[in-house]
Amino acid sequence: MTFRNEGRGPALTRRQAYEARLRRRSNTIAALSTLAVVVAIVLLVPLAPRWEAVKKSFFNWDVFARTFPGLLEAFLLDVAIFAWSAPLIFGLGLVIALMRDVRSPALYPLRLFGIVYTDVFRGVPVILVIYLVGFGIPGLGLPRPWNSPYIWGTVALVLTYAAYVAEVFRTGIESIHQSQRAAASSLGLSEGDTMRYVILPQAIRRVVPANMNLFIALQKDVALLSFIGPVEIFRQAGVYKSLLANFTPYVGAALIFLAITIPATRYADYLLARQMKARN
């Protein structure tokens, strides 16, 4: 049996009509409860005793309009640091992952290095690595340009993130089924060729969503380099704050980060969902 559908395409089956009703109902409930929460926030927050002061110092439209272009410009430096760090992280992460996979006893030091490396750099907060590398190494009295915080800040980010990326790659390598190795061996391929042509191409593809998440985190952590000198967006916002005695530039900076990270996160989620679907 079907329900008549007032000339809107083919008539719905009973099940479809029921599900459409259910969907309308839950959409209405969701809209109403969201509206209630928004109204509550809009009405209640301004009732806080110092709301006027906070509004002036964090959500000041004039300050926002004056500082936003400068922030955007400073953000280009974040993008640049990200752009040259990312490939280095990818490369070093892959090398470390492969080091941890070597079986030959002569190469055991490499393996040990890989293990120690990932332990150390995953175990120390990024900001500490940035301080130690960013202040420590130029402190050796290196001549220009080798004392640049851009170089050593980048090195600090690369060292830290390569450890995480290496672990992701290793998970990917281990997730490739043993039968793929067996097939490659049965054809007479060497271990190196098996890794290069059979295992790695599949492993790298499989961990794209996981790596995307790491690179989104990296995009935000670039701001930490401001602590050792580069005038990127966070530091630029700080400059404006001191200049105008107003915190709105920080809100502007946050919005700029969100404009990048939210779409990137959604894209990573989409890739992951597609992969899950493909594997089932």
Added chain:
Amino acid sequence: MVWLQAKGLRKSFGTNVVLDGIDLSIDRGEMVCLIGASGSGKSTLLRCLNLLEPLDDGEIRLDSVDIAEPGLDPAPVRRRIGMVFQSYNLFPHMTAAENVLLAPRRVKRMTRETLLPEVTELFRRFGLEDRMDHYPDQLSGGQQQRVAIVRALAMKPEMMLFDEITSALDPELVGEVLDVLRQLRAEGMTMVLATHEMGFARELADKICFLDRGRILEEAPPEVLFSAPKEERTRAFLSRVL
């Protein structure tokens, strides 16, 4: 003429004895079928023959060289012995043609251009010429398995091992894969099959080996083994599967 001679093959996984002293000889151009219940050691025997699994003990003489010598580089042996698996094991990120070209290019250092004519010919011989640029997930199970056979053949092996290659296929796709085996048989390829296809084994095999608990309990030409098995356990097995 005995081409491969295996003696006293033993293999355990932990406390589980999988091969318990296997003797097997294979002549050039011969087709040997291994039958037996699952867990009887058929797959492990095949995997040991091309050194995918290291043996605990025993020797395998290939042209009178012991290839089971521990520490021997297995790659040259594997080049001479092709293997096809139950679950196809094609490389999913490569097209059918790339799957087939990879090993000859990397192992024999041949160029794509020199290989392409003969590889195309192989695809054509097995009715796959219009599937060369397809990825494995765009192929049916039967087509994937035939590509896997072509991939092994492209290395020009002297012997082929088939590990229950039709067990994962839908019944209507089994025929096309068995046809490939018939074709290879007619061309005189030396073959060892682990199989549950009794009718096929009876039709084509020179020799049937019945494996039971890691041993070859009975070994005979198909007309003998299927109609007059000597061992009680062989009879019991055959009455279950026939």
